[in-house]
Amino acid sequence: MTADPDAAGGDGLLDALPAEERAQLMALARDTVLPAGTRVFEEGGEADRFWVLRSGTVALDIQVPGRGRAVVETIGPGGLLGWSWLCPPRQWHLGAETREPTRAWTFDAAAVRDLCAARPVLGLALVTLVAETIGERLRATRTRLLDLYRTPESGRTP
Template identity: 80%
Template structure:
């Protein structure tokens, strides 16, 4: 938390865009953020909404450090913001911290992938895809 700085975003604010450089991340303290994916020919589709206590952003940890999703506030958000480079440096110095952080980020990635798959099947899959498809 020594690396954290408090930040706030008004409602309806784009925090980051899919494909942009991922050089920071946040832990949401209050409010909600919609995560979206750009669907060719259809625009942005919200795949998940995250709120207080959630990690916002994981793409900063892995090359090429580009956002895999976009993010927009649904209401005013307060968060702790972290500089990704400083956190990566700290993890390199402290492998126990690094492993703990990678574990949390991996769980977040798994959750986001499941949410994205489910949402996209709901929106664009054949009728009944969710009920009859394999569970991840």
């Protein structure tokens, strides 16, 4: 089912796009429901889509040697789930799992890249939003990894 462009209002990331560009992007959206505990993607897998969360939460995790998966950030409504689709080699840098039933707009990455190439205003706006997301995720991951590797005795990192 494709999305009604007006239904995208209040969806965080999408609100930052110019109205006409948002409508073009939303024409590619599919309404998706993901049950709690769904593994959405795995680190290293093919990044061929992305999601904008409408409700629920998704935990982003990273494989930590000797410790298994460590959650580095939790995304809620309005947040972008997945940015690796934009940049080659288009493989997920993190894993993701729903924490509760989650509803999202799902976008096919190849179709969105084609639309961005045809509509440079949309392309620039979307790349800017994705770049902001990448910066936020890098900061969150760094902070979480510093916490994980802090030595308990001293409160310092090794």
